[in-house]
Amino acid sequence: xxGNILKVTGYAMVLFMLxxxxxxxxxxxxxxxxxxxxxxxxxxxxxxxxxxxxxxxATDGQVLKVIGRVGDWYSIELxxxxxxxxxxxxxxxxxxxxxxEETPRPGPSIQPQPEKVGKEAPAQKQEQFxxxxxxxxxxxxxxxxxxxxxxKFFVRxxxxxxxxxxxxxxxxxFNLYHEEGQVTEDYSIDASGSAFDAGIGFYFYKNMAxxxxxxxxxxxxxxxxxxxxxxPLYFESPRETTWENANLKYSAxxxxxxxxxxxxxxSKLSIYLTAGGTYFSGIKVENLxxxxxxxxGYPYLDVSVSPQYSLYSKDTFGFNAGGGFDFFITxxxxxxxxxxxxxxxxxxEMEGNKVSIKTGGIRATGGIKFVF
Amino acid sequence: xxxxxxxxxxxLMFHPGFSDYVGxxxxxxxxxxxxxxxxxxxxxxxxxxxxxxxxxxxNLVFKTKMEDSFVEGLEHRRYVQHYQGxxxxxxxxxxxxxxxxxxxxxxxxxxxxEADLSPELSRExxxxxFQKIVGVNTILEKSGDVxxxxxxxxDGNYRLGYEVKLKKGPAEYEIGYIDGDTGKVLARxxxxxxxxxxxxxxxxxxxxxxxxxxxxxxxxxxxxLFGLRMPWLASEREGFFPDPxxxxxxxxxxxxxxxxxxxxxxxxxxxxxASGNAEIGxxxxxxxxxxxxxxxxxxxxxxxxxxxxxxxxxxxxxxYRIALYIPSDNDNYWDRDGTNVxxxxxxxxxxxxxxxxxxxxxxxxxxxxxxxVTHNSQTSDNASWNGISLNFYVSGNQQAQYAAxxxxxxxxxSHGVTDYSSDLIYEYQPGALNESFSDIMGCAAEFFWxxxxxxxxxxxxxIGEDAFPYYDFGITRGYVRSxxxxxxxxxxxxxxxxxPCHLSQYYNVPFNLDRGGVHINCTIYPHAxxxxxxxxxxxxxxxxxxxxxxxxxxxxxxxxxVYYLTKTSIFxxxxxxxxxxxxxxxGGSSNEFAQAKQAMRAIGWIVN
Numbered sequence: 001x002x003g004n005i006l007k008v009t010g011y012a013m014v015l016f017m018l019x020x021x022x023x024x025x026x027x028x029x030x031x032x033x034x035x036x037x038x039x040x041x042x043x044x045x046x047x048x049x050x051x052x053x054x055x056x057x058a059t060d061g062q063v064l065k066v067i068g069r070v071g072d073w074y075s076i077e078l079x080x081x082x083x084x085x086x087x088x089x090x091x092x093x094x095x096x097x098x099x100x101e102e103t104p105r106p107g108p109s110i111q112p113q114p115e116k117v118g119k120e121a122p123a124q125k126q127e128q129f130x131x132x133x134x135x136x137x138x139x140x141x142x143x144x145x146x147x148x149x150x151x152k153f154f155v156r157x158x159x160x161x162x163x164x165x166x167x168x169x170x171x172x173x174f175n176l177y178h179e180e181g182q183v184t185e186d187y188s189i190d191a192s193g194s195a196f197d198a199g200i201g202f203y204f205y206k207n208m209a210x211x212x213x214x215x216x217x218x219x220x221x222x223x224x225x226x227x228x229x230x231x232p233l234y235f236e237s238p239r240e241t242t243w244e245n246a247n248l249k250y251s252a253x254x255x256x257x258x259x260x261x262x263x264x265x266x267s268k269l270s271i272y273l274t275a276g277g278t279y280f281s282g283i284k285v286e287n288l289x290x291x292x293x294x295x296x297g298y299p300y301l302d303v304s305v306s307p308q309y310s311l312y313s314k315d316t317f318g319f320n321a322g323g324g325f326d327f328f329i330t331x332x333x334x335x336x337x338x339x340x341x342x343x344x345x346x347x348x349e350m351e352g353n354k355v356s357i358k359t360g361g362i363r364a365t366g367g368i369k370f371v372f
Numbered sequence: 373x374x375x376x377x378x379x380x381x382x383x384l385m386f387h388p389g390f391s392d393y394v395g396x397x398x399x400x401x402x403x404x405x406x407x408x409x410x411x412x413x414x415x416x417x418x419x420x421x422x423x424x425x426x427x428x429x430x431n432l433v434f435k436t437k438m439e440d441s442f443v444e445g446l447e448h449r450r451y452v453q454h455y456q457g458x459x460x461x462x463x464x465x466x467x468x469x470x471x472x473x474x475x476x477x478x479x480x481x482x483x484x485x486e487a488d489l490s491p492e493l494s495r496e497x498x499x500x501x502f503q504k505i506v507g508v509n510t511i512l513e514k515s516g517d518v519x520x521x522x523x524x525x526x527d528g529n530y531r532l533g534y535e536v537k538l539k540k541g542p543a544e545y546e547i548g549y550i551d552g553d554t555g556k557v558l559a560r561x562x563x564x565x566x567x568x569x570x571x572x573x574x575x576x577x578x579x580x581x582x583x584x585x586x587x588x589x590x591x592x593x594x595x596x597l598f599g600l601r602m603p604w605l606a607s608e609r610e611g612f613f614p615d616p617x618x619x620x621x622x623x624x625x626x627x628x629x630x631x632x633x634x635x636x637x638x639x640x641x642x643x644x645x646a647s648g649n650a651e652i653g654x655x656x657x658x659x660x661x662x663x664x665x666x667x668x669x670x671x672x673x674x675x676x677x678x679x680x681x682x683x684x685x686x687x688x689x690x691x692y693r694i695a696l697y698i699p700s701d702n703d704n705y706w707d708r709d710g711t712n713v714x715x716x717x718x719x720x721x722x723x724x725x726x727x728x729x730x731x732x733x734x735x736x737x738x739x740x741x742x743x744x745v746t747h748n749s750q751t752s753d754n755a756s757w758n759g760i761s762l763n764f765y766v767s768g769n770q771q772a773q774y775a776a777x778x779x780x781x782x783x784x785x786s787h788g789v790t791d792y793s794s795d796l797i798y799e800y801q802p803g804a805l806n807e808s809f810s811d812i813m814g815c816a817a818e819f820f821w822x823x824x825x826x827x828x829x830x831x832x833x834x835i836g837e838d839a840f841p842y843y844d845f846g847i848t849r850g851y852v853r854s855x856x857x858x859x860x861x862x863x864x865x866x867x868x869x870x871x872p873c874h875l876s877q878y879y880n881v882p883f884n885l886d887r888g889g890v891h892i893n894c895t896i897y898p899h900a901x902x903x904x905x906x907x908x909x910x911x912x913x914x915x916x917x918x919x920x921x922x923x924x925x926x927x928x929x930x931x932x933x934v935y936y937l938t939k940t941s942i943f944x945x946x947x948x949x950x951x952x953x954x955x956x957x958x959g960g961s962s963n964e965f966a967q968a969k970q971a972m973r974a975i976g977w978i979v980n
Contacts, residue, residue, distance in 0.1 A: 178664065232652045298684050299724060299728060337695065
């Protein structure tokens with residue numbers, strides 16, 4: 001599993017780099033560069049491409065703040081509209097010229113008309129700019145995930161299915177009637193089943209968030225035991241007995257602290273990757289504590305055994321990684337699909353034996369995400 | 373000629389008389405002769421009516437009943453014949469009931485029309501008549517040791533006589549059956565039964581010639597001198613492992629057994645230690661093998677004693693040298709005397725053999741106390757059962773230690789079983805049968821525990837081979853009797869001839885020669901046992917038997933012995949008992965029954 005984790009981390013790193021690339025403000029810091037429109041009307045586009053839809057227009061002499069540069073295009077910030085929303089877009093260098101300081105030119109205030117983009121045909125001609133005092137209610141879509149950035153907190157709740165299985169075992173000896181007896185314990189943890197994954201997060205910067213999530217997990221351990229008791233009168237004639245218990249308990253809750261990177265795909269759908277550390281709080285396994293046994297009497301052909309089990313618990317740290325999709329029905333409420341793999345190893349102390357138990361698992365949950 | 377004299381002698385000594393032979397007659401012709409047996413089919417209403425009439429008249433007194441170990445619902449009831457309230461010597465019937473329905477009967481029964489109930493001799497005169505025979509320093513311990521009894525006489529009459537029990541030595545009694553008129557000893561029994569008899573010019577076991585090796589002498593000298601075990605001289609060999617499945621694996625136990633008390637957690641909580649004073653100790657036996665021992669702990673001292681804490685009966689070892697006290701040890705690691713360890717462990721194994729294999733709980737089937745006396749002394753190395761204890765003797769010129777031979781221990785133990793079942797009288801044919809079945813059961817016990825092979829702790833068709841020191845080059849050539857080929861050996865030192873393997877080789881010898889040759893003639897039936905178990909050909913008859921395996925042969929012979937023989941059973945009775953036993957277990961058309969018949973034919977019987 002370590003290899004897979006490295007892979008996931010690698011992809012996350014790549015995506016991180018890509019996203020940074022598209023977040024020029026991070027690289028460049030706050031710039032004082034401005035450009036002035038040098039044509040009568042200039043198009044401001046969604047992306048630095050002539051095929052990209054026009055999201056607004058600027059008139060001759062208008063000064064725009066530059067926040068970055070992509071090829072022949074400037075990434076500029078439009079003045080805030082009536083609601084105070086600041087849009088950004090791209091303008092070709094051929095229609096502007098750089099200015100050092102602002103030379104405010106009188107002109108009508110520009111009220112760029114937010115356009116329906118995405119599924120709407122991007123090639124449609126735009127309407128003339130005009131103030132929109134009584135424009136119909138603006139459908140505030142997420143033309144970019146940026147608008148959502150202003151909504152920083154989110155809560156995610158989901159339920160689904162998790163898969164986890166792990167086997168371990170050990171054996172120990174004891175002295176009896178001048179020979180060595182032996183007990184072997186073989187356990188298989190089966191924590192597959194319904195899973196619950198809930199988290200709250202905070203976008204601290206652009207597309208990056210911190211998320212704290214919680215996954216309770218429980219399941220069953222099945223133990224298969226053999227015990228071999230030396231015979232009181234003969235050498236090498238042990239009485240052997242085997243038994244199993246399929247109802248031993250297992251539970252391990254996770255608290256994850258993750259870094260989350262999200263990336264809009266198109267209109268309402270975005271994808272995210274997440275990775276971070278996991279605190280496995282209270283891994284509890286029910287294992288064999290001791291065996292009470294009795295000789296059944298002469299001729300000692302068998303013994304009767306009554307095992308006792310005990311719950312052993314340990315906390316440990318591990319890691320987790322995963323990702324998912326958000327589909328926002330409204331900007332505040334979305335459907336969420338979350339997949340997470342978590343991993344941790346606990347060194348449990350059981351009656352003087354150190355037993356290594358791997359915990360975690362992979363789970364896919366679906367649910368809702370509230371953004372506010 | 374010799375044979376005719378022998379026959380006549382035998383006839384005079386004792387014979388079953390004019391009894392009706394009650395029982396299924398698989399074998400009706402007795403080449404050993406002398407028995408005027410009127411064979412009657414058990415099915416005739418005449419006989420059954422007669423017996424039930426006798427029962428109604430109170431002439432059949434119930435003695436014991438035994439549930440069959442192997443056939444469900446089968447019960448054997450022993451009755452002793454009486455006449456007018458007085459016991460008739462040799463009159464015994466065993467009735468066999470299947471779910472309380474009388475199936476058949478066997479035994480010896482006398483049709484007494486009249487009996488002379490006024491003897492010439494008084495009790496005291498009978499006692500002194502017997503004392504003249506056995507020795508005048510014998511003691512009549514109590515008046516109850518003289519009993520009146522009715523005897524069938526060779527002339528066909530029935531006369532009142534006496535059973536006289538005289539004490540000859542500690543735990544040694546001679547029992548005489550005295551004719552009430554003449555004072556003649558009609559039959560004689562004893563409580564002290566030895567494993568072998570010093571016969572003829574050989575004072576010890578013939579066949580064994582090698583003295584103790586120099587190395588062995590040196591080892592024991594050094595050990596005795598320093599009271600130490602010298603590991604480089606007498607290294608502990610691999611742990612001895614007796615395997616009920618007869619697959620010896622052998623194991624190695626290393627480390628100091630004294631720290632076997634620690635148990636690490638998670639730990640078993642109870643064991644034998646929880647049941648009072650019983651503990652399992654370890655000991656080094658006569659052959660330097662490791663054995664587990666049931667011991668008794670009191671005040672931090674351990675005793676070679678099992679107070680029904682491990683096995684369900686009491687067993688104790690008395691070391692004769694230390695004046696009969698039970699040996700003790702401080703750490704429950706018994707490494708100072710291999711004989712005591714061997715004796716204690718081996719008797720336990722014989723008990724286990726009887727319990728696991730034959731369903732019998734000890735000698736009396738009631739878990740009676742078993743005492744073992746070791747390091748007793750005699751003129752020759754020997755072993756015995758005296759009705760009270762199993763005894764092991766060494767002589768001044770010790771060559772063997774019979775406590776170390778599992779078959780000899782089983783042999784002596786089986787004498788105890790005989791005492792509580794058939795109680796075969798220890799002379800002539802019944803005595804030879806007594807010895808025969810002890811050899812058979814002792815050998816079966818050895819085959820139960822040891823894997824077959826040659827050498828120490830290997831099962832061989834010999835008696836007593838493990839009593840002799842085991843040399844590193846693996847040669848142990850001492851033994852007492854052979855089951856496989858009795859003729860190869862002679863207990864009389866070839867004075868009489870080879871040990872017999874066939875009825876035609878039966879020695880009709882007088883009482884003063886081994887009580888009528890009980891140890892000499894006791895090789896015929898064990899040879900038949902060997903043939904039935906392992907298969908083989910009899911040297912004399914050249915008849916072959918294909919073996920049916922040890923387990924089946926043991927069950928057949930065991931049942932014949934404890935359910936069908938009586939005090940005065942003779943060889944022909946044993947043949948019929950064995951065949952009846954095979955018939956009970958496997959049926960008339962089975963291969964086992966067919967091979968049992970072959971085995972009887974092989975030793976000289978003509979089977980109907």
